[in-house]
Amino acid sequence: MGKFLALILIVSALAAGGAMYYLQVYGFYDEVALQPGRDVVLVPLDGGEGQPIAYSDFEAIDAGSSPIRYRACFTTKVSPDELAQVFTLSDKTEPRNAPDWFECFDAAAIGAKLADGTARSFLSVKNISYGVDRIVAVTGEGRGYVWHELNDCGQKAYDGTVVGEECPPRPEAGEAPEAGQADE
Structure with missing residues (x-):
């Protein structure tokens, strides 16, 4: 029983590792x-x-x-x-x-x-x-x-550093800035 559980853990870890690799290198990219x-x-x-x-x-x-x-x-x-x-x-x-x-x-x-x-x-x-x-x-x-x-x-x-006044205000969650928005 212990060998079977160890095998399941190993196979699960390999599958998770393979999925993470695929997603990082291929999965999220689009032309x-x-x-x-x-x-x-x-x-x-x-x-x-x-x-x-x-x-x-x-x-x-x-x-x-x-x-x-x-x-x-x-x-x-x-x-x-x-x-x-x-x-x-x-x-x-x-x-x-x-x-x-x-x-x-x-x-x-x-x-x-x-x-x-x-x-x-x-x-x-x-x-x-x-x-x-x-x-x-x-x-x-x-x-x-x-x-x-x-x-x-x-x-x-x-x-995590304090951003300061020289930076534009950070957009609120769910709000995207316009592309190319210039610093103020």
Whole structure:
């Protein structure tokens, strides 16, 4: 009887572990529908509303379970140096990992290109979700990558630090902020 109960516990643990792995890596992600002219936007140097840049070969994934699961890849003919003359650079140079099956997004390789200066990162949308900014990186070879990153307000809100007056009010439960809502 004891061996039978141990076997049930082991099989249950393996099934639960397999289900958790599947849900984390595959289950919650959906492909993002193409929205021409809205998929890749950058904030101008004057801080105005994001402006679209020319891009092609866009593919993206997102998950409703977390505001930082968005990843996208694209190509562009505009160089990072040309973009830096018009758009706001970002200090976010460590992209978040994507699931292995989303092959176009290699966070380690993108981070290396940002570190060695062959790519630059730009602010795309401030507060796309409360405390989360959209970041776009463009390489000298014309490859582009998009991910979501916690901003200062998001880091404070999620680590329990007092947010302070410089952050916008946090939305009430069940209330979603408008995408791209700017800090006040």
